[in-house]
Amino acid sequence: MTDQKTNKGLIIGLWIAQVLVALMLLWGGYAKLATPLEELSQMMPWAAENPSLLTFTGIVDLLGGLGLLLPAILRIKPQLTVYAAYGTAALMVAAAIFHISRGEYESVGMNVVILLIALFIAWGRSKKAPILPKS
Template sequence: MTTTKSKGLNIALWVAQGLIALTLIWAGYAKLFQPIEETAKMLPWALDNPGLLTFTGIIDLLGGIGIILPAALKIQPKLSVFAAYGTIALMIAASVFHISRGEASLIGMNIFFLILAVFVVWGRTKKAPIFPKQ
């Protein structure tokens, strides 16, 4: 692979990681720090199950931080790959949750972020890994 191609791939991976991170951190913030009534406007199930809302908010926040921070700091960057695997699992679980509630039309974003996370796993393990600081 030429340097130009690998640089382009690296940029694409950083963009994917950044997009996933921003989205998950935003979702975690919305679930954990907004009034539940505000969150329920977007997520009607929040009022029925505030424990699930808190749990998913924590998972979102940790996933968003995990997919970007270790790689950016080059401190245990493999943790960013693990966070991408976690994002894949989260998006599958979210899709199943929406389908079980009769909301199959809402899983488009879940599929999009699942594909981005698969791209990050592939890219950061096979084509453009980030190595720890020495």
């Protein structure tokens, strides 16, 4: 009985983590792709220096957000959710390195938090509470 409650709690926690990280990535991707470059340059000075990097990271953010949710919700190739979680973790490592190289240390904390949540999702969806594909 306790194991069943723990498993249910873990599943709920994983869904909450997936939705939160996905929303953060989707919001970030949308903001990078839909906000005019002049506005973004005020918030992110590197955007004006390298607009192609901005577009690339916006697309990666959108794909990561979709990958964390859609395969799991639709139960079509749900293993892709695990890959999206690992991809998000790698993205956060790259983002942290990028921010450190620019001296933007205040941004690294959020990268580390998202990295840890993404690793939790990858672990949970691959080992403890995998989602089975539709039969």
